Amino acid sequence: MDAKSGLVDGPGPTPEPEARVSDLLRDAAARLGKAGTGAPRLDARCLLGHALGRDPASLATRGNDVVARDAVRRFRRLVSRRLAREPVSRIVGAREFWSLTFELGDAVFDPRSDSEALVEAILSTAPDREAPARLLDLGTGSGCLLAALLGELPNATGIGVDVDPAALRVARRNLVRNGLRGRARLVCANWGDAMGGGFDIVVANPPYVAVRDMDGLAPEVVDHDPRRALFGGRDGLDAYREIAPDLCRLVRPTGLVALEIGRGQAGSVAALLRGAGFAAIESRRDLAGVERCLLARQRIPKSQAKKGLGMAFQGR
Ligand SMILES: C[S@@+](CC[C@H](N)C(=O)[O-])C[C@H]1O[C@@H](n2cnc3c(N)ncnc32)[C@H](O)[C@@H]1O
Numbered sequence: 001m002d003a004k005s006g007l008v009d010g011p012g013p014t015p016e017p018e019a020r021v022s023d024l025l026r027d028a029a030a031r032l033g034k035a036g037t038g039a040p041r042l043d044a045r046c047l048l049g050h051a052l053g054r055d056p057a058s059l060a061t062r063g064n065d066v067v068a069r070d071a072v073r074r075f076r077r078l079v080s081r082r083l084a085r086e087p088v089s090r091i092v093g094a095r096e097f098w099s100l101t102f103e104l105g106d107a108v109f110d111p112r113s114d115s116e117a118l119v120e121a122i123l124s125t126a127p128d129r130e131a132p133a134r135l136l137d138l139g140t141g142s143g144c145l146l147a148a149l150l151g152e153l154p155n156a157t158g159i160g161v162d163v164d165p166a167a168l169r170v171a172r173r174n175l176v177r178n179g180l181r182g183r184a185r186l187v188c189a190n191w192g193d194a195m196g197g198g199f200d201i202v203v204a205n206p207p208y209v210a211v212r213d214m215d216g217l218a219p220e221v222v223d224h225d226p227r228r229a230l231f232g233g234r235d236g237l238d239a240y241r242e243i244a245p246d247l248c249r250l251v252r253p254t255g256l257v258a259l260e261i262g263r264g265q266a267g268s269v270a271a272l273l274r275g276a277g278f279a280a281i282e283s284r285r286d287l288a289g290v291e292r293c294l295l296a297r298q299r300i301p302k303s304q305a306k307k308g309l310g311m312a313f314q315g316r
Contacts (some may be wrong), residue, residue, distance in 0.1 A: 022063035028079045043088050044079070051075035051091045058214050072149050085219035098148035102174045107166035109229035111144040115205055117262055117286040118293045119148045122201060122258045125295060129153055136250060137161065138191050138204035138243060141229060142185075143171030145203055150180045150239060156184045156200075163190055164228065192246045193240075202251045205260035206239035208232045237268055244272040248298060257296045266291040 025044045032040035049056030052067065067075070075227045081091050089095040089110050095102050097111040098119055104110055105107040123129070133156040137146040140160030150158055159176075162168050168186045175181040187194055192202075193273035214222060221230070232238045240259070247257050257278065261269050266283045273281050280294040 017072060018066050020063065021048065021059055021067060023067045024067060024072065024075060026058070028075070032113075034084060038086065039084060039106065043082055046092065047078040047082060048075050048090050049149065051078055058153075058316055071074055085223065087220040087224055090224055095142070095144075097142075097144040099149070100144075100147055100151060100178050102142045102144050102147070103170055103177065104142065104171045105166070107164055107226060108170045109141040109167075109225050111134050111142055113280050114286045114290075115145065115289075116148075116294070118203065118205060118258055118283060119152070121143060121284040121293050121295055122149060122203060122256065123152055125256055126153065130155055132156065132197065133200040134158070135201040136192070136195060136202045138202065139163075139206050139229075139239075140171050140186065141167050141205075143174040145174055145188075145205060146171070146184060149203070150183050151178065151211050157185075159185045159195065161187050161189050161191065161195070163188065164226070167226075169189070170243045176205045188241055191243050195250055197249050197251070199251050200255045201258065202247060202255070203258045204239075204243060206243060208236045208239065208260070208262040208265060210234060210236035235268075236262055236265065236273070240265075240269050240272050244269075246275040247273070248277045248297075251298075255297065256295075259294050260292060261294055263290050266294060268293055270296075 024178060025041070025048060028044035029040040029049070032043055037185070045056040045059055049059060051071050078091055082088060087110060090104055090298060093104055095111050097103055097113070098116055102111060128151060133153055135146065135149055135153075135156055135158035136156060137160045140146050140162045143160050146158050148158040150156055160168070160171055162171065165188050168188055171186055173179070174186045187196070207228060207230050209217065211234055212233050213236070232240070251257055257273070259269060270281045270283070273294065273296045278298055280295055280300050281296045283291045284293050284295065
């Protein structure tokens with residue numbers, strides 16, 4: 001037996017209550033499927049991998065292996081948590097974003113793959129990724145946006161701001177684990193209030209769910225993401241109303257503002273940006289085709305004139 005992982009090299013006889021990998025996965029997937037949790041087979045594999053301290057993908061070829069009693073017990077406890085609609089990412093305590101790994105905790109928003117559209121949009125406007133740049137990430141949470149951008153812009157430095165000190169402790173560990181701590185600073189403040197100006201890029205994924213939509217949220221979201229990371233007031237736009245008037249002060253005249261938005265919010269947020277002095281505003285879609293972020297500048301730099309950000313936003 002591999003004492004560390006809890007796997008007994010199979011096939012061999014299976015004394016109860018040990019169990020084979022394939023049986024555990026099949027039973028757990030059936031229970032999760034019946035409970036309507038979404039991706040039952042994938043979830044079962046991730047949870048068994050976690051219980052065994054192994055890469056879930058490696059279990060694909062270990063179906064006949066026998067799982068030791070302790071690991072079976074650990075796995076069953078994890079499955080019970082998933083049946084109670086705790087997300088797998090919270091159970092295993094980590095989330096992949098932009099091919100980096102981020103620790104999660106109760107205080108931080110679970111990074112969504114939709115937000116990768118924001119990173120992609122920002123990078124698509126960068127004429128030279130080697131150029132030095134100053135980034136500001138408002139509402140940094142786990143630090144995922146700041147880390148993804150610093151990882152792609154090797155000569156950039158950045159500041160992540162969050163109002164929650166517990167979230168900033170997690171962000172700090174995430175920057176360390178991804179080797180980016182040396183180029184990042186974290187500040188506890190209300191949005192940009194504590195910041196001076198001169199940033200080349202200001203990015204924010206603020207809370208944007210309308211309180212009236214709360215009942216439509218899955219338990220994985222409403223019971224586990226921090227409320228202040230989710231809700232943007234009655235219509236979801238409160239944080240944008242607060243942030244927008246400060247953006248001209250924070251960003252250089254030719255700098256870029258990139259905001260994540262919720263479904264159907266592009267027109268309203270673009271209007272707030274126009275009202276705050278931004279002339280060139282463009283929306284970008286995520287992989288599902290939903291308008292997911294707005295890019296805005298006060299003035300288009302000459303180097304960008306042909307790259308598309310000069311297009312006026314065609315909002316409703
Ligand atoms: C939707 S989460 C985004 C987290 C992370 N940037 C991401 O994309 O996964 C919004 C973040 O804004 C933070 N936040 C909420 N109100 C804030 C405020 N007034 N000032 C600064 N940060 C705030 C929350 O604590 C939360 O971390």
